[in-house]
Amino acid sequence: MKIKCVFFDLDDTLHDHQKPFADSVNHCFNDFSRKHSISALYKKLRHYSDELWKDYSQNKLTLEELRIQRIILALRDFSYTISREQASSFQSQYEDDLSRISLFPDASHVLNTIKDHGIQIGLITNGPVQHQKNKIQALNLHTYFPNELIFISDEVGIAKPNPELFTLAAGRVNLPPSEILYVGDTWVNDIIGPLNAGWNTAWYNHREREAESEHKPHLVIKSLTSLLNSLHIKK
Known part of the structure; x- marks a missing residue:
């Protein structure tokens, strides 16, 4: 991978x-x-x-x-x-x-480390535009993600799990699906959706939920830090 x-x-x-x-x-x-x-x-x-x-x-x-x-x-x-x-x-x-939310403790380190190794990072989220933008601002996520790689469903008119949203994002980075990984916690939106678009997937199952179908994510992780090992990146 x-x-x-x-x-x-x-x-x-x-x-x-x-x-x-x-x-x-x-x-x-x-x-x-x-x-x-x-x-x-x-x-x-x-x-x-x-x-x-x-x-x-x-x-x-x-x-x-x-x-x-x-x-x-x-x-x-x-x-x-x-x-x-x-x-x-x-x-x-x-x-x-x-309005008082904060990143998971390991999120900042993981995002910066992935970027430092020359791998692009982006954000795909469902929700009303202003509501999601308020959270993005509260979390200071613009310091990690470029504007052009932030996709909010209501802003682009396509919502997860529609594979067209992931195809749109792949076109933005000009990469084949086989070279893109999606990381998320929700089975239908974050696993089935990107799988149907041909993407690799990492199920962030920190809530220890049961799989909802026979689909197989490429990775199952319990912490964001463990993602670095899967990407062969030194912590």
């Missing part, structure tokens, strides 16, 4: 997406967090986010409604009912907590 470019997912790959969520749940629904697993709720929220995103991408649902419905539906699976007003208040708190 001769890799000349590595693209990364953003949420829960370069930063802990679960921490601001947990902080917001503890703040808004303290009685829930005393009885239930926030990690399990987070998994439900991401599931409903992905499901509702299909309607949002087809203009059948507003972004505001998506955000309200995903937390209502996720909590409902735990027999915990909230109003639309409570869902809206939670979203406001969540956005506030997201």
Whole structure:
């Protein structure tokens, strides 16, 4: 596997997406967090986010409604009912907590080390343009990724797992799929999507989830640092 470019997912790959969520749940629904697993709720929220995103991408649902419905539906699976007003208040708190996010401890070193070895790096993320740009700014990611290699689904009009998004990115770096590696934590978006575009994939399975299909990622890693070994880069 001769890799000349590595693209990364953003949420829960370069930063802990679960921490601001947990902080917001503890703040808004303290009685829930005393009885239930926030990690399990987070998994439900991401599931409903992905499901509702299909309607949002087809203009059948507003972004505001998506955000309200995903937390209502996720909590409902735990027999915990909230109003639309409570869902809206939670979203406001969540956005506030997201403004204080930070990179995973090993992310900065890994990104710089890959770049120092002459390998290009890029970012591919699903989400609303301004919402994702706010996170990119909070994490200071422009110091690592050039603007032309940052792809936000709502900005380019294609979302993961659509292989066309990965084909677009491959064209931007002018490399064949066999020389590109994608690193991400979500099975459908970050493994199946790039595999269908012919890319190499690294499943960052730090949450120790089960594979959701028979697809085979080229690498399975539990830390970003271990990616360096796979790329034959000295730490």
